[in-house]
Amino acid sequence: MNIYDIAIIGAGPAGITASINAASLKKNVILLEKQNSIGRKISVCGAGRCNFLNENLNESFYNLSAQKLVKSVFGQFGKKEILGFFDELGLKYYSEDRRFFPITNQSASVLKVLEIRLRKSAVKTELNFEVSDMAKDEDIFLIKSKDLQKISAKKVIFAAGGKAYPALGSSTSLYGIAEKFGHGVITPVPAAVPLTAKDQFCHFLQGQKIFAKVKCVIEGKPVSEAAGEVLFTKYGLSGTAILDVSEQASIAINRHNKKVKIELDAVPFMEEEALKLELAERIKKGFEGEDLIAGILPNKFTTVLKDYIFEKNVKALSYMLKHKFFDVQGTRGWNEAEFTAGGINTNEINEKTLESKLVKGLYVAGEILDVTGVRGGYNLAFASASGFISAKHAANT
Template sequence: MRDIAIIGGGASGLVAAITAARLGAKVTIFERQNRIGKKILVTGNGRCNITNIDMGAERFHTASKKDCYQPVVSKNVETTLAFFKTLGIERLIEKTKVYPASEQASSVVDVLRMEVERLGIEVLVDTKVTKLKPEGVKWNVLTEANDKYTFERIIVATGGLAAPQLGCDETGYSLLKALGHHQVPTLPTLVHIVSPTKYCKMMQGMRFKSEVSILVEGTKVRTERGEVLFTEDGLSGPPIFQLSRIAADSFAKKQACEIHMDFMPEATKEDLVATIYERIGNGAHKTIEELFIGWLNKRAVMAIIKQADVGSPVAPCENLDYEMVEALAEAMKKLVFEVKGTRGFKFAQATVGGITLDEVNLETMESLKAPGLYITGEVLDVDGDCGGYNLQWAWSTGLVAGESVLQN
């Protein structure tokens, strides 16, 4: 029976542990927190967005030229869902997102924990690993309490830096760099974008469905659609989360970055000009602000009027000339927000950067620097889009490593 140590009791570590134990390994999990699976509990707003049936390589990002999608191809969505079905999780599909039918992230943690117990996997909680030391064909695991354990194989599944309040820290990077691995600089992603633009505070608390584009040094990089939430210090919501990786990277590189928001993505600017003139014709007695009542949210209207620079919002709308009408239509199609990075790791769902993939065999997840050592999940330099992709990376790499540690 092969002795396997799993460093980290999160998503990828638990799946790796269960997979290895099912194949006959004797497995021990080292978890720094007082219980396993804490971060899983907050995924999908407490519902656990297990995966996404709209899976593709374009959903994953890395600084490496390696094909980071390889483990996801090896252990794909159906493999993952089949694994969870053996544990008792039935699927619920909303559009392309997959949740447990119970709609409770706690269900996912519960079934993983029950399987860990059933398989007799030892779990050492409140145990921080401080060093991994190879000794011949064995590995020594040293802890903060000065305890030493010996294993034949090690899987490092310590996670990234997102949500430090749930136990995420630099531990995994430190352990692996001490063994010769290199780290790509880390940044928060799937997080709120910070903007000093005054429109954010004006529309604080408002939600608005729109098309959002992010531009770096004047070049459009990515566009998303969905509901945007305006906050005192910036922008949030699913489309903003998808763009946050670019915002964080551009801010780190000191590049000029903007968000352009289109409140009317289905209409052309010419369509909007025509509609404004029609509304003026039907209500020439109204002010500029009143002209938009019943069409747009009032606080959005104030931001549009300010950007269009057409004068006082209480001025008669019949005084608008063509250039003013065109400016209003342009602002509706492109309200501009300056970007000053993102909120920090405390608010992020995932981590950009990590241990470079160039030093990992993606067919097995084994280290190319230290034979007998395997690396999974978010500690690696891979981050996925919002919508279950980061969990799929964790499940896939955990499944691959859990099988590979039993191979000679």
């Protein structure tokens, strides 16, 4: 049986970048992908625009436990190198609000330049190859697929991603294989995900979007906050501000069974005192019903605020608009999550080489690791950078 120098499991941004780099270092590489095409998640990234990098790229935008490893990866392959990599592939891009997008505004362009390079390199790509088991005999890895095909390789790179968006190719089997080899897996939970909450605000304001500030409050303590769009839905809360605080909420509920609330400031452009004065002034001028909040909030809000408005209770109304609390029941789950929080424990991975400290010759890259960046291009950036670095070290040892 042919023994490959490097087998790379998963053809997302991490696995593709790793394959391209390993092939450029003259290694005999095989890329194994369970789906019938590569890079499917890339095509939906950034709502089809693919926000692949951020001007501010550094470790502080990732979970605390991963920052040492992330710093080491970006120290070797950071913003400049990622841009250089895409320059070399022929991708033209621009940045807006510090986020990088392809100039075509199409994720398909990012995938296309990667595909072209992969095709031109000597990488053998096996599609519909779902890795279900792996063994190590002396220095050789034996990889088995679900339908019992076998591949042997001297080095392996795990780049199978996380659990988000299963329709685009997530998998849990590699977590199991990592555990079989002694690795700890931090319980994966959905992140950048809408939250569920039973509340009459959500019921009556369904479909309404506002610009607001939100705080994630765990067991009474605010732990994170964000400003941006909040969308009320029939099941709870969505929108960019909610996605930005959802990771902490999801970890607290799904890993620690803690009570989570979202505190909403629906009028972030006014101090509470100023809001109170303005409402009192309107009442003095004879404003009634929906006129009381007209021009401050969408008219639909009158329905949920009708008791306060009817009672002309300015103090209670202002407080409610600045501090509305929602009891969060959970998240909308993997089908609506953009990222996975959790994965292979970074403490067990050599932060310079991305080689497992437990299994010689096994490297790990991308979202399968317990590395989660905030929204804004940080996750794709880590996937490409860690893919590149893991291949460099796998090829050089």
